[in-house]
Amino acid sequence: MTLLEVRSLSKSFGGVVAVAGVSFSIQQGQICALIGPNGAGKTTMFNVITGIYQPDSGQVYFEDRLISGFKPHQIAGLGITRTFQNLQIFENMTVRENVMLGRHVLTKTGLFSAALGLPASRRENRACRRLAGDFLAQVGLADRADEPSANLPFGQQRLLEIARAMALEPKLLLLDEPAAGLPGGETRELEQVILRLRDQGTSILLVEHDMETVMNLADNIVVMDFGYKIAEGGPAKIQKDPQVLKAYLGEEDSDA
C-alpha cells in the first residue's frame, strides 16, 4: 500500500526554485532513494515532508492523510522521522540519552508526574533506559552507551543518529546522506543496518550520493535535478536513463 505520497510539490525561496512540481510515492516496506546533483532540491524535499517548511503548492499525504501544514513534532508523532546531513546529535547528552529521547513520542510522563517523581514516571524511565540499550546494541554502540555523545567518532555519531531514529519505531524513516564521510567498510555496515530496518517493517526514504549504496539498497529511485523530477524507476532502469546521465555528467559537448 502507498505509505507516503508527494503530489505536485513546489517550494521556492525568494526567487530561487528549490522544488518544482515533484510527485512520487513510497510503498510500504520499500527503500526509496532520492538522488540528484547538488542543489537538486533533495534536502528541501526532506524538509517539506518533515514539516520544517510548508510547500508553496502541492500536498504530502501519509497513510492517505494530508500532512503538509503540520508542525515537525506532529509529523514525528505520526511515525515519520529523520536523520540529518550535518549531524544533529545532542552533544549535551550521553549516547544512551540521545536514544532515550527517540522514545519521546512513545512515552507519556508529563511535567507534573515527572517533578513529583511518581512511580509511573520512574518505571517508564527505567524501561526507556533498557530499550535504549537494545537499540544501541542493534547498531553496535552498546558498549559506549554512557559516554558523552560528543566523544564518539564521526561514523559512530552517524550510527547514533540512526539508533535514535529507530527508537521512535517509525513507519517511515528519512535518511539524509547517511553514508557521507564514511569510509568504505563502515558504509557496508551501514547498509546492513538499513536493510535490517527495512526487514523489520520500517519504510525508508534515502538521500544519498554514494551510487553503490543507492544501487545496493533501493527498490525505487527518484532522480531530481534543478528542482524537477527527471526520472523514476528501479536501479537497473535508472542506471541507463539518458536524462540521469546527462544530469550527472553534463552534456557531451560541454566545455568542462
Add this chain to the structure above:
Amino acid sequence: MSQDRVRRRRFIKTAFPVLLTLSLLLLPLFNDSSYVLSTLVFIGIYSIVTISLCLLMGYAGQISLGHAAFYGMGAYGSAILTVKFGLNPWLALLAAAAFTALVAWAIGIPTLKLKEHYLALATLGFGVIVYIIFTQETAWTGGPSGLSGIPYLSLGQLTFNNDLSYYYLVWAAVLFTIYLSSNIVNSRIGRALRAIHGSETAAEAMGVNTAAYKLQIFVLSAIFASIAGSLYSHYITMINPSPFGFRMSIEFVLMAVVGGIASIWGPLVGVSVVIFLTQLLRDLIPLLLPNAGGEMELVAFGLILSVIMIFMPEGLFRGLMDRWDNPVRYRKAKAPLPSSLWEEDES
C-alpha cells in the same frame, strides 16, 4: 564506564544530599547567631530562584535577564494581598504564584519564539518594565518607599517570626525545590529540555513540541521565583522596589552561571560563592587597602566574576567536579560533559 566509577558516583549521589540535609538540620546547634542564620536564609531564598533559572538556562537553553521581575511579583503579590486585603499569607503566596504563572505564560508565548540575544533583550525589557511599574504604581505598591507591615507566615501554633524558624522553613523549601528539579531533569521532560538545548531542529524531528516545553519550563521557573519572592516578603516584612530590578536579575544569572547552570547543585554553590565572596571582600579589602571603601569590593567582584567565566565557563560545580573525577576525559572532551554523568538515575 568502569564499575569503580559507577559505584563511586552512586555513593556521592546518595551521600551528598543526605550529608547536606543533616548539616542543614544540625547547623543551628553549633552556631545560631542571627548573622549566620539570616545569611543562610538569603542563600536559601536566592537558591530557589537560581535553581529555577538553571532549569530554564542550563537545561532548556533559554536566557532570562528579567527573572527578578517574577521574584518581585511574588514579593509584591504576597505583600499587597496580605497588607491591603488581609488575605491569609499562604493563600496569598499561592495566589501570587498563580498570577505570576499567568503573566509568565502570556509573556512567554511571543518571547520564547525569539532566539539567543533577542530573547535576552526581550526578557531584559520585560524585567525593566515590571520594575518601573513597581516604582510608579504607588497606590498599589507604595512606590519607591514600598510596603511595610507584612505579616509573618505561620503554621498552626508556630509563627515563623525569627531567624531560626525561618531558616528551617526556607531550607525545607529549597530541598523540596531540589527534589522537584532533580526529578524533572532525570525524566522524559528533562531529556526533552536538554534536547531542545542541544538541537531544537532534531528535537522537533523526534517529536518534541519545543514551543510547548519551553513555555512550560518558563512558567515553572517563574512560579519558583515567585514563591521565593513571597518567602522574602514574609521574612523581612517590608519591601521596596530596589531588589527587583535589572541588577538583581543579573545577579541571579551571575549566581547561576558561577555555580554552573547545567546542574541542580551548581546553583547552591553559585549562590553561596557569590554571597560569601561579597562578604569576604567586604571584610578583606579594608585589611589589604586600609583606605579603600566599599567600592573596591565592586571592582574585585567584577574582576573575579569575569575571571571565573573566562576560565571555567561551565561553572564552579561542574568545572571542579569534572576535573577531579574525570581528569583525562575532561581534557579530551569536545563539549561540556553531560550533566547526567552526575545526576542520571542509573537504576
Add this chain to the structure above:
Amino acid sequence: MDPGQLLQLLIAGLVLGVIYALIAVGFITVYNVTGIINFAQGEFVMLGAMLAVTLHKYNLPLPLIILIAVAAMAVTGMLMQRLAIRPAKSASLVTFIIISIGISIALRGAALLIWGTNPYTLPAFSNQAGLEWLGAHIQVQSLWIMAITLMAFAGLFYFFEKTYPGKAVKACVINPNAAELMGINPQSMSLLAFAIAGGMGALAGVVITPITLASYDMGLMFGLKGFVAAVLGGLTSVPGALVGGVLLGVLESLGAGYISSGYKDALAFLILVLILFVKPDGLLGKIRGNRV
C-alpha cells in the same frame, strides 16, 4: 500643547537620539564583528564623561579634553578585548554576556572609588544663550551635540567606506568567513571594534554631560537605551544606529512630555519588546535566512 512646546520636545528628542545613536554604534560594531553583546558599553559612556570632568578641573582646553577622553576609552575598550574577551575564546553567548557584565561592574566600582557618588557637571561648550526658533528654545549645548555627533558620524562613514581598516571591519560584518580568507585577522578586527565602541561611547558621555550631569551609575541606563536604539535600527549598520537612536530619542521625549515622565524609561523598553515581537530585525535590518 502649543507647537512651540511640541517642537521643543522634538528637538530635545533629536538631541537625545543622536547620543543614543553614538552609543548604538558601539554596540553594533562590536556585535557585528564579534557576535557579542557588550554590556560594558554604558560604562564607556560614563567613564568618558567622568574623565572629561576631571580633565576640565585641570583647565585643559575643551578640544583636548574630548580627544583625551575618546582616546582613553578607545584604549580601555581594547584592553577589555585583549584581557577579557580574547582569552575566553569561543565561549557561549551567555558566558560573554556575563564577562562583559563583570567588567561593567568592575568599571563602575572603579568609578565609584575615584569619583564617589556625587553627580558632576561640565559647562556648556560655549557661552551663548541659545536661540529661539519657532517658539522653541534651543540650548547652545544642543547645537554643539548635534554638530559634534554629526561630525562623528561623518567620520565613521568616511572610516567605513574609504579607509582600509574601516572596510576590513565592514567586510567582517558582511561575511566574516570570506573576510578571514582574504587575510583579515578577526582578532585585530575585534580589537578595532572595541576601540570604536569605547571611543564613540566616550564622545557621547562628554557631550551629554553639560545637559544631564554625570555620575558613576549613569552607564546602565545609557547603555541599555543605546542598546534599544541599536536593535531598533537593526543591529546591522551605522545608518541603522542613527535611525534607531533618533526614533528612540524622539519617542522618549514625546512620551515624557505627553504621558508621564515616570514611565518614560519604561517606554523605551516597551518599544524594544514590541519591536522584538513584531520585527526583530529592526527597521533597517535584513532578514537572515536559516539553512537547515
